[in-house]
Amino acid sequence: MPSGPTVxxxxxxxxxxxxxxLSVLRERGLTLGTAESLTGGLLASTLVxxxxxxxxxxxxxxxxxxxxxxxxxxxxxxxxxxRGAVDPDVALAMARGAxxxxxxxxxxxxxxVAGPEPQDGAAVGTVYVAVHAVPGxxxxxxxxxxxxxxxxxxxxxxxxxxxxxxxxxxALLDSCGPGTSRGPGALAPS
Numbered sequence: 684m685p686s687g688p689t690v691x692x693x694x695x696x697x698x699x700x701x702x703x704x705l706s707v708l709r710e711r712g713l714t715l716g717t718a719e720s721l722t723g724g725l726l727a728s729t730l731v732x733x734x735x736x737x738x739x740x741x742x743x744x745x746x747x748x749x750x751x752x753x754x755x756x757x758x759x760x761x762x763x764x765x766r767g768a769v770d771p772d773v774a775l776a777m778a779r780g781a782x783x784x785x786x787x788x789x790x791x792x793x794x795x796v797a798g799p800e801p802q803d804g805a806a807v808g809t810v811y812v813a814v815h816a817v818p819g820x821x822x823x824x825x826x827x828x829x830x831x832x833x834x835x836x837x838x839x840x841x842x843x844x845x846x847x848x849x850x851x852x853x854a855l856l857d858s859c860g861p862g863t864s865r866g867p868g869a870l871a872p873s
Contacts, residue, residue, distance in 0.1 A: 697845070700852035701730045707859045708739045708789065713825065715855075716787030717743035718756055718777040720768060720794040721810065726848045741785040746777065756780030767803025769795055771831045774813035778829070782817050789825055790815045791855055793847045797840040808836040810847045814858045830858050 695703075708715055717727045717740075727743030730736050744755055749768045752758040758776040766773065774794045781790030795810035796802045816828040832854055836846040 694849070697729050697848050697852060698732060700849065700856065701736075702733045704852055704855045705730065705733050705736055705739045707856065709735075711825075711859075713739070713788040714741045714786070715739050715789045715791065716741045716781035716785030717851075718781035718790060718792040719743060719745050720747055720752070720777070720792075721797045722793045722844050722847050722851070723747055725844055726791070726793060726851050729848050729852070741787040744781060744784060752777060752780075756784060767805070769803045769805040769809055769811065771811050771813070771833065774811035775815060775829055775831050778813040778815035782815055788817055789828075789855070789858075791851050793851050795843070795847060797843045797847075799840070806835070808838070808843050810834045810836060810843065810850055812847065812851045812854045814854050816858070825858050825860075828858050830854055 717730070719726050724743060724745045727740070730740050746752045746756050749763055752768060752773065753760045753763055756777050757780045758773055762772060762776065774792045777792035777794060778790035781787060781792060792813045793810065796805050796807050798807035801807060810833065812832050814828050814830040816825040832850065834846070834850050836843045
């Protein structure tokens with residue numbers, strides 16, 4: 684019978700992904716801001732759980748209500764009226780808004796439907812994540828932006844929200860270029 688430590692299988696835990704994101708951005712001298720809808724602050728909370736997050740994380744905006752996406756993050760009200768809040772262009776506008784409102788180099792956004800009912804024609808479990816880098820040094824250091832991804836996740840509200848946090852962290856790592864992704868790569872580019 685072999686002895687030794689048990690090696691966990693499966694994708695990294697959100698805390699490990701958050702630590703990796705913060706490490707990469709810290710090494711590049713970049714700051715991060717979050718704009719969250721369906722995750723309701725869970726993404727920022729996951730990042731803040733990592734010691735030293737304040738070196739990188741400028742803050743987060745929870746724009747749960749559609750009108751807050753427009754009034755605080757600057758998402759075009761006409762876009763929201765035409766497509767609803769669960770939309771790839773809305774996600775990208777939220778990420779841009781996070782950069783502007785929080786003075787961050789990189790913005791990441793989550794929007795989608797946690798359930799229990801569909802919203803704006805989108806099924807429960809639909810998630811969009813977006814990553815935006817401001818023009819200049821940040822864009823050069825995070826060449827994979829803008830990035831918008833869509834995913835469909837089964838489960839209850841907690842499962843969908845948790846999966847969306849993982850999606851956002853993986854998208855951030857993927858945006859940072861080859862060799863930085865530690866995620867399962869389950870999201871397809873939108």
